[in-house]
Amino acid sequence: xxxxxxxxxxxxxxxxxxxxxxxxxxxxxxxxxxxxxxxxxxxxxxxxxxxxxxxxxxxxxxxxxxxxxxxxxxxxxxxxxxxxxxxxxxxxxxxxxxxxxxxxxxxxxxxxxxxxxxxxxxxxxxxxxxxxxxxxxxxxxxxxxxxxxxxxxxxxxxxxxxxxxxxxxxxxxxxxxxxxxxxxxxxxxxxxxxxxxxxxxxxxxxxxxxxxxxxxxxxxxxxxxxxxxxxxxxxxxxxxxxxxxxxxxxxxxxxxxxxxxxxxxxxxxxxxxxxxxx
Amino acid sequence: xxxxxxxxxxxxxxxxxxxxxxxxxxxxxxxxxxxxxxxxxxxxxxxxxxxxxxxxxxxxxxxxxxxxxxxxxxxxxxxxxxxxxxxxxxxxxxxxxxxxxxxxxxxxxxxxxxxxxxxxxxxxxxxxxxxxxxxxxxxxxxxxxxxxxxxxxxxxxxxxxxxxxxxxxxxxxxxxxxxxxxxxxxxxxxxxxxxxxxxxxxxxxxxxxxxxxxxxxxxxxxxxxxxxxxxxxxxxxxxxxxxxxxxxxxxxxxxxxxxxxxxxxxxxx
Numbered sequence: 001x002x003x004x005x006x007x008x009x010x011x012x013x014x015x016x017x018x019x020x021x022x023x024x025x026x027x028x029x030x031x032x033x034x035x036x037x038x039x040x041x042x043x044x045x046x047x048x049x050x051x052x053x054x055x056x057x058x059x060x061x062x063x064x065x066x067x068x069x070x071x072x073x074x075x076x077x078x079x080x081x082x083x084x085x086x087x088x089x090x091x092x093x094x095x096x097x098x099x100x101x102x103x104x105x106x107x108x109x110x111x112x113x114x115x116x117x118x119x120x121x122x123x124x125x126x127x128x129x130x131x132x133x134x135x136x137x138x139x140x141x142x143x144x145x146x147x148x149x150x151x152x153x154x155x156x157x158x159x160x161x162x163x164x165x166x167x168x169x170x171x172x173x174x175x176x177x178x179x180x181x182x183x184x185x186x187x188x189x190x191x192x193x194x195x196x197x198x199x200x201x202x203x204x205x206x207x208x209x210x211x212x213x214x215x216x217x218x219x220x221x222x223x224x225x226x227x228x229x230x231x232x233x234x235x236x237x238x239x240x241x242x243x244x245x246x247x248x249x250x251x252x253x254x255x256x257x258x259x260x261x262x263x264x265x266x267x268x269x270x271x272x273x274x275x276x277x278x
Numbered sequence: 279x280x281x282x283x284x285x286x287x288x289x290x291x292x293x294x295x296x297x298x299x300x301x302x303x304x305x306x307x308x309x310x311x312x313x314x315x316x317x318x319x320x321x322x323x324x325x326x327x328x329x330x331x332x333x334x335x336x337x338x339x340x341x342x343x344x345x346x347x348x349x350x351x352x353x354x355x356x357x358x359x360x361x362x363x364x365x366x367x368x369x370x371x372x373x374x375x376x377x378x379x380x381x382x383x384x385x386x387x388x389x390x391x392x393x394x395x396x397x398x399x400x401x402x403x404x405x406x407x408x409x410x411x412x413x414x415x416x417x418x419x420x421x422x423x424x425x426x427x428x429x430x431x432x433x434x435x436x437x438x439x440x441x442x443x444x445x446x447x448x449x450x451x452x453x454x455x456x457x458x459x460x461x462x463x464x465x466x467x468x469x470x471x472x473x474x475x476x477x478x479x480x481x482x483x484x485x486x487x488x489x490x491x492x493x494x495x496x497x498x499x500x501x502x503x504x505x506x507x508x509x510x511x512x513x514x515x516x517x518x519x520x521x522x523x524x525x526x527x528x529x530x531x532x533x534x535x536x537x538x539x540x541x542x543x544x545x546x547x
Contacts, residue, residue, distance in 0.1 A: 005336055038544075038545050039542070039545040039546070044546060046456065046457040046458075046546070046547075047453070047456060047458050048452075048455075048456035048458050048459060048462065049458055049459065051456070054411060082305055100387075101388040102384070102385065102386070102387070102544070103544055104541065118386065118387065120386045120387070125382050125386065127310065129310045129313065130306060130310060132498075134306070134309065137302065138302055138306055141298060141299065141302045142299065142302075142383065142387055142389065143387060143541075146298060147298060147301075147302065188536070233315060258455050
């Protein structure tokens with residue numbers, strides 16, 4: 001029954017390996033009519049005192065909610081590499097948070113099949129007092145692994161970050177570049193069915209950047225489903241089989257990479273000419 | 279089976295995974311608090327010891343007549359009261375900012391927000407179990423000479439942990455919405471400090487108001503621990519049950535209040 005309600009927007013991509021099987025293979029990610037209303041932070045009063053005074057004086061009103069995502073229908077077959085593009089504030093990162101399960105939709109449903117891993121920037125989240133090794137274990141478990149598997153994987157992670165000799169030092173003694181390397185090493189040491197990438201990370205010196213790139217390429221060659229947000233259109237053109245273009249919380253366009261990028265660039269130049277006209 | 283599925287629905291994930299997360303975060307907080315030195319745990323005894331000394335010096339002489347004319351009895355019962363109120367106020371105070379201070383993590387990884395106040399509470403409970411509890415057990419053994427009393431000590435201490443957990447969940451939830459809560463909470467813990475018979479005998483309070491003191495969930499807990507530590511006879515089971523029931527009530531109330539509001543958290547973090 002739900003199948004009937006699928007949005008006609010979902011069209012098979014030319015050139016992707018999946019289209020013929022698509023009718024048989026269940027989608028790896030499926031969003032149906034997803035709408036998200038959020039109380040916007042600028043309207044909130046984080047203050048009991050002021051809320052009480054407003055209540056007493058009769059000025060109190062419930063904080064208004066604004067739609068951040070509007071009626072999004074998206075189906076991603078397994079193994080597809082999807083790029084998400086759009087202007088700042090169009091809801092790209094919110095869409096990824098929705099797929100990760102960090103935010104829950106106000107309306108509609110989000111389904112993800114298989115394991116999901118966000119490849120996120122961990123650098124700022126480390127506990128500075130804990131040792132490098134303990135942080136590896138801690139974040140591995142927070143990201144979804146068990147303690148036993150983290151103990152097994154920790155040496156490999158430290159080796160990738162080239163921080164073996166710092167294992168017992170507190171994280172606060174690391175340089176910011178080293179911390180970023182550690183973050184990437186932990187977050188990318190995964191083998192998920194669905195990989196979420198919010199802006200491709202490029203960190204560290206030239207040597208480490210190459211390592212990052214190689215590890216990311218490795219994901220591309222496997223059959224993991226990848227969703228990536230990026231402003232780097234050259235990267236999107238090169239590495240995605242399908243692209244979603246977002247505009248003010250809507251899916252403005254969805255289709256083959258080249259067409260989507262053309263659509264996006266057209267909307268940008270339209271907006272530019274409007275600005276120049278004023 | 280039913281219990282497991284209810285737990286799973288309440289936690290929003292398999293209980294096993296929640297416990298894994300709870301354990302690793304508890305270890306983190308314990309490690310950071312003591313930075314590798316195990317003696318750090320005993321540092322937490324310093325505060326109630328010094329406070330007991332101060333109260334005994336100033337009030338011990340006057341209040342001794344309520345305690346079989348014994349300053350030692352006053353000192354012991356003051357210590358018990360201080361240990362309880364001290365655990366309550368420091369553990370909930372630690373937990374209060376925990377959801378907000380981990381907002382970065384909550385925005386990046388899918389985690390149940392209750393994890394942070396709960397793991398801080400379990401770190402505080404660990405500290406209680408290895409620091410204060412053995413001291414209470416020794417006092418009990420020496421004064422009451424009854425092993426049963428030592429074993430029964432677990433009940434009011436468990437009730438204390440429950441009351442504190444419920445309170446920690448409520449204040450950490452309120453802090454998400456109202457960032458000026460710490461000032462008010464400070465006042466509230468002071469009120470608790472005075473409205474709990476910590477350093478005075480409950481019998482000096484006018485009988486009309488004694489009932490209200492009995493509504494304070496910490497009051498039966500303190501009374502129960504005092505009975506167990508200071509007298510050889512079996513404790514008043516009614517007070518013990520009262521403390522435990524209040525503990526369960528506060529813990530459940532805190533849990534459901536937290537769950538009820540947690541859907542809104544991400545808009546505020």
